[in-house]
Amino acid sequence: AQTVTQSQPEMSVQEAETVTLSCTYDTSESDYYLFWYKQPPSRQMILVIRQEAYKQQNATENRFSVNFQKAAKSFSLKISDSQLGDAAMYFCAYRSSRDDKIIFGKGTRLHILP
Amino acid sequence: DAGITQSPRHKVTETGTPVTLRCHQTENHRYMYWYRQDPGHGLRLIHYSYGVKDTDKGEVSDGYSVSRSKTEDFLLTLESATSSQTSVYFCAISDSPQGAQYFGPGTRLLVL
Numbered sequence: 608a609q610t611v612t613q614s615q616p617e618m619s620v621q622e623a624e625t626v627t628l629s630c631t632y633d634t635s636e637s638d639y640y641l642f643w644y645k646q647p648p649s650r651q652m653i654l655v656i657r658q659e660a661y662k663q664q665n666a667t668e669n670r671f672s673v674n675f676q677k678a679a680k681s682f683s684l685k686i687s688d689s690q691l692g693d694a695a696m697y698f699c700a701y702r703s704s705r706d707d708k709i710i711f712g713k714g715t716r717l718h719i720l721p
Numbered sequence: 722d723a724g725i726t727q728s729p730r731h732k733v734t735e736t737g738t739p740v741t742l743r744c745h746q747t748e749n750h751r752y753m754y755w756y757r758q759d760p761g762h763g764l765r766l767i768h769y770s771y772g773v774k775d776t777d778k779g780e781v782s783d784g785y786s787v788s789r790s791k792t793e794d795f796l797l798t799l800e801s802a803t804s805s806q807t808s809v810y811f812c813a814i815s816d817s818p819q820g821a822q823y824f825g826p827g828t829r830l831l832v833l
Contacts, residue, residue, distance in 0.1 A: 642821055652764075652811060652824035659819075698763065707752060707771055707818050708779065713763040 609634045611701050613712035620689045621720050627674075628684045628715050630699030638704040641675065641682045646714070647695040655697070658682065686717075694719045724748050725825040727812050733831045740799040742828050744812030746792075752815040753795040754822060755779075755787060757808040764811065770795055802832045 610633045620626035632641070643655040658666045658675050665673050670687045686693055699712040724747030734740050744753060754769040756779075766779030768787040776787050784806060786798045799806055809829050813822040 640819055640821075644824075650809065650827045652813070652822075654821045654823065657821050702819070704819060707769060707777075707815075708754075708766055709822055711764040713761065 609636075609701055609703065609710050611699055611710050611712040613697075613699055613715050615715045616713075617716045617718070619718040619720055620686075622689055622691060624689055625685060625687045626689055626717065628686075628697050628699075628717065630682045630684070630712060632680050632682065632699075632701045634680070634701065634703070636703055636705070640702045640704070641673075642700040642702070642709070643671070643673070643682075643684045644698045644700060644711075645693075645695045646698065647692075652698070656684065689719050691719050691721065693717060725812060725814055725823060727810075727825040727828050729828060730826065731829045733833065734802050735833050736803055737801050740802050740830065740832075742797045742810055742812075742830070744795045744797070744825055746795075746814045748814060748816070748823075749792060750814040750816045750823075751792075752818070752820075752822075753789065754813040754815070755785075755795065755797045756811045756813065757781065757806075758811060758827075759808050767797065767810075799830075802830075804832050806830065807832045 639660045641658045645653045674683045696714045698714045700709045702709045728743045755767040756764045765781045770776045770789040788796045812825040815822045
């Protein structure tokens with residue numbers, strides 16, 4: 608069965624600095640999708656970024672980018688120029704191309720220090 | 722933001738009573754999901770639907786049932802609520818198996 612592991616329960620970063628959140632996953636499949644979701648204090652889940660496993664190029668959305676290492680089964684999220692509004696719980700998620708379900712990691716709580 | 726609403730947003734109920742949570746979407750997405758979120762467990766899938774009247778179980782389906790009679794509505798029923806079902810419940814939608822999921826605002830349920 609596929610699993611998603613986020614090894615950092617909490618992290619802190621100074622405002623305007625860069626932070627990287629780690630995620631590893633376990634799968635025997637070659638075709639799948641990876642996501643990062645953000646959950647601010649409002650508790651709503653918001654899609655941050657998405658990566659298709661067949662694409663070698665790392666996805667980027669404004670200040671958010673990923674480092675996708677398929678062989679290492681690693682999918683880290685980099686947040687540049689951190690802002691106070693980035694404070695949230697971040698979830699890494701995996702979705703098989705053969706399944707309708709997404710598997711989530713347990714999350715990393717990110718604190719932004721002013 | 723995707724048009725997803727959940728009702729009620731907050732509910733307090735007693736052990737043994739049935740509870741129904743509603744998820745409503747205006748996006749005409751085929752796939753709908755119910756998750757529960759608990760500290761230390763992240764998000765866990767309860768049930769999902771891949772079309773009208775087509776549903777399947779997720780990771781933690783015991784004690785829950787679902788129904789989807791219309792594309793826009795996905796109901797989650799706790800047949801006889803227990804204290805272990807105190808949680809925050811999220812509905813999500815997706816337009817394809819490869820797509821991202823878009824989440825509703827959540828329902829906070831307390832079972833006394």
